[in-house]
Amino acid sequence: MGDQMQFIVEKLSQEPFRKSYNLISFDSLEPLQLLQLLSDVLGEIDPKVRRPLAAPHTSSGGLTLEFFFLGLAQYNPVACLSAFRQGLVTGSKAVIHPVLHWLLQRTSELRTRAYLARFLVRLEVPAEFLQDDTVADFYKQYEELMEAFKNLHKEHEQLKISGLSTAEIRRDISTMEEEKDQLAKRVERLKKRVETVQNHQQMLEIARQLRLEKEREESLAQQKKEQKSQLFLAQQKLQRGQVQLQEMKKMVAGSKPESLMKKLEEEINFNSYLVTEKTPREMESKKTSVCFLEKVIAEPAMTQADLSALRSERDEINAQINELTEKRMIKYEPTDSKFSMYRQQASIISRKKEAKAEELQAAKEEMSSLERQMEQKSSKAHKLEGSEVLTEDELKQYVSKLRSKNTFYKKKRLEIAEITAEYGILQRTEELLRQRHEATQQQLQAIEEKKGISGYSYTQEELERVSAVKSEMDEMKGQTLDNMSEMVRKLNAMVAEKKASLAPVIKELRQLRQNCQELTQECEEKKIQYDSCAAGLETNRSAVEQEVKGLLEECAQEESNYHYINCMKRRLEVQLQRAKEEMKAYLSSDPQERRSAVREQYTRIILEQENLGKKLRDKQKVVRESHGPNMKQMKMWQDFEQLMECKRECFLKQQNQAAIGQIIQEGGKDRLVL
Numbered sequence: 099m100g101d102q103m104q105f106i107v108e109k110l111s112q113e114p115f116r117k118s119y120n121l122i123s124f125d126s127l128e129p130l131q132l133l134q135l136l137s138d139v140l141g142e143i144d145p146k147v148r149r150p151l152a153a154p155h156t157s158s159g160g161l162t163l164e165f166f167f168l169g170l171a172q173y174n175p176v177a178c179l180s181a182f183r184q185g186l187v188t189g190s191k192a193v194i195h196p197v198l199h200w201l202l203q204r205t206s207e208l209r210t211r212a213y214l215a216r217f218l219v220r221l222e223v224p225a226e227f228l229q230d231d232t233v234a235d236f237y238k239q240y241e242e243l244m245e246a247f248k249n250l251h252k253e254h255e256q257l258k259i260s261g262l263s264t265a266e267i268r269r270d271i272s273t274m275e276e277e278k279d280q281l282a283k284r285v286e287r288l289k290k291r292v293e294t295v296q297n298h299q300q301m302l303e304i305a306r307q308l309r310l311e312k313e314r315e316e317s318l319a320q321q322k323k324e325q326k327s328q329l330f331l332a333q334q335k336l337q338r339g340q341v342q343l344q345e346m347k348k349m350v351a352g353s354k355p356e357s358l359m360k361k362l363e364e365e366i367n368f369n370s371y372l373v374t375e376k377t378p379r380e381m382e383s384k385k386t387s388v389c390f391l392e393k394v395i396a397e398p399a400m401t402q403a404d405l406s407a408l409r410s411e412r413d414e415i416n417a418q419i420n421e422l423t424e425k426r427m428i429k430y431e432p433t434d435s436k437f438s439m440y441r442q443q444a445s446i447i448s449r450k451k452e453a454k455a456e457e458l459q460a461a462k463e464e465m466s467s468l469e470r471q472m473e474q475k476s477s478k479a480h481k482l483e484g485s486e487v488l489t490e491d492e493l494k495q496y497v498s499k500l501r502s503k504n505t506f507y508k509k510k511r512l513e514i515a516e517i518t519a520e521y522g523i524l525q526r527t528e529e530l531l532r533q534r535h536e537a538t539q540q541q542l543q544a545i546e547e548k549k550g551i552s553g554y555s556y557t558q559e560e561l562e563r564v565s566a567v568k569s570e571m572d573e574m575k576g577q578t579l580d581n582m583s584e585m586v587r588k589l590n591a592m593v594a595e596k597k598a599s600l601a602p603v604i605k606e607l608r609q610l611r612q613n614c615q616e617l618t619q620e621c622e623e624k625k626i627q628y629d630s631c632a633a634g635l636e637t638n639r640s641a642v643e644q645e646v647k648g649l650l651e652e653c654a655q656e657e658s659n660y661h662y663i664n665c666m667k668r669r670l671e672v673q674l675q676r677a678k679e680e681m682k683a684y685l686s687s688d689p690q691e692r693r694s695a696v697r698e699q700y701t702r703i704i705l706e707q708e709n710l711g712k713k714l715r716d717k718q719k720v721v722r723e724s725h726g727p728n729m730k731q732m733k734m735w736q737d738f739e740q741l742m743e744c745k746r747e748c749f750l751k752q753q754n755q756a757a758i759g760q761i762i763q764e765g766g767k768d769r770l771v772l
Contacts, residue, residue: 100121102195102196102199103121103124103125103195104121105199105202105203106124106195106198106199106202107119107120107121107124109202110124110135110202114142115138115139115142117135125191128189129188129189129190130189132189132191132194133189133194135194135198136194136197136198139198139201139202140201142205142209143201143205143208143209143212144209144212181392181395185395192395214251217244217247218244218247218248220244221240223237291578295578295582301582301585301586304586304589304590304593305589307593308589308592308593311593311596315596315600318600318603318604318607321607322603322607325607325610325611325614326610328614329610329613329614329617332614332617332618332621333617335621336617336620336621336624339621339624339625339628340624342628343624343627343628346628346631358642359642362639362642362643362646363646366643366646366650368455368458370650371451371455372455372459376452376455680695680696680697683695683696684697684698
């Protein structure tokens with residue numbers, strides 16, 4: 099977690115975020131500040147997501163864009179989706195920090211993905227709308243444009259990866275054109291120079307033949323190298339096949355059907371143990387731990403008081419468990435001593451079995467990894483120019499050669515350093531002499547101007563230079579003719595020498611090809627023999643596996659029957675023991691023990707129920723006798739209630755009529771007064 103926070107703080111301090119956080123200030127951020135920071139980071143990746151957060155979110159409605167972007171970016175939360183959603187809404191550090199770490203690790207990739215999502219997230223159109231021809235045409239055009247955008251984006255990315263720009267291409271083309279012109283001019287000069295030589299066509303033909311022979315020599319050397327590598331690979335394959343064949347022969351010769359069956363049974367037992375016991379137990383433990391972790395993540399943050407309460411509750415439960423264990427040991431110690439010993443032995447054996455199985459599994463995995471590494475190392479060694487792995491003596495010779503070359507390299511390096519120093523001195527000397535020459539030339543020009551013969555020294559130097567160039571050209575022409583004749587003689591000698599040197603190589607190559615064909619044929623024959631032997635063993639193995647499978651099923655069925663019979667036997671023994679105890683208690687002379695018998699208990703319960711039934715019957719008789727008068731009395735009370743209700747209604751009507759008459763009288767009096 100500390101490395102994660104350090105990485106987040108470092109990334110946020112860089113462009114384009116420029117946040118001045120340290121570990122303490124970042125860890126002390128409020129949930130709303132964390133959500134705003136997450137929104138800012140997502141806004142740098144996709145500007146559509148950036149927006150201010152005014153208040154803490156109490157629901158997921160305010161974080162729709164963030165959820166959509168994280169789903170689009172294919173973020174996989176560690177917790178379940180509901181817990182992750184709740185943590186993101188509440189601004190939990192346990193959720194926000196991993197999201198920020200994941201986003202800042204792949205900012206450029208997510209920015210590209212967000213850009214592509216604007217154009218490649220397909221709009222879902224209901225099927226009933228697509229029945230319309232216009233809508234269907236527009237949707238088809240939309241899909242075609244999306245595919246065209248995909249292709250253009252791929253081409254754009256390939257061009258960016260290739261690293262070539264139009265300016266570089268134009269510059270390369272112009273450079274190549276200049277080189278082409280220079281080469282054309284050089285070829286023209288050489289043609290003019292060669293045309294003056296006698297028998298130049300014959301010399302050109304000889305040079306062409308020499309070039310062809312050199313190319314042929316290179317191709318033959320390449321073919322020889324390829325043939326050697328193929329021969330080496332074939333030899334290695336043949337050796338591996340022979341080793342495998344010898345191992346199979348040893349296994350078949352030194353083993354009997356009983357030993358093979360025993361080996362197969364051991365392997366089957368080990369695999370069945372892994373499949374039926376070890377792997378399901380590990381899966382169950384992993385599932386339990388995952389569920390527990392999900393529950394822990396889903397729960398809200400706990401304070402110190404909650405932790406102290408849980409610790410005290412844990413201590414109380416442990417104390418209760420210890421008390422119950424002691425009581426159980428005191429209660430069942432005399433009867434279960436042998437069983438506890440057997441249980442301890444069984445648990446020790448099971449733990450040893452699990453440890454040995456894990457050691458065996460680890461040893462097998464280590465052996466397979468070492469075999470893969472050995473194969474990789476051998477293949478890498480064979481790929482290095484097709485050469486074999488060096489032996490100890492060859493390695494010593496190679497090291498001695500490297501040491502001698504290193505000494506020679508150091509000596510030459512010292513010489514280069516001396517030459518470089520001398521070159522610097524000479525360069526400085528040349529510069530000083532050039533300065534002196536320029537000063538002398540200026541003095542000479544001043545003297546010539548005084549004497550009235552300016553330009554005399556320059557004209558004399560030009561004449562000397564022209565004469566020197568002419569003499570050099572004459573000398574070069576003579577040397578060119580001598581060189582051409584010497585070249586022709588050397589070319590003829592080299593052609594003859596190469597033909598003579600290639601003859602034994604070609605002969606050796608033919609012999610190697612023949613040997614390769616023979617070895618290939620022998621390898622194919624050995625492979626056919628190996629395939630037939632492997633097929634026979636595979637057939638026998640499948641038959642044995644079927645038989646073993648049937649026996650295992652039969653064994654499992656018999657074991658199930660055994661467990662069922664054993665359970666029924668234990669049940670009958672328990673019932674028989676209870677019957678014996680009941681008979682013993684019933685026939686005992688002790689009244690206390692007889693009272694604890696089941697028969698006495700049931701007899702006592704029956705008497706109690708009979709007494710209760712007698713009381714209920716008496717009560718029923720009394721109810722039946724008083725039912726008639728009680729019904730009559732209830733009828734009288736109902737009539738009395740109706741009578742009183744009728745009187746109440748009459749009284750209310752009388753009051754209403756009296757109030758109406760009074761109102762009428764008051765109205766008549768008012769009219770009389772008027």
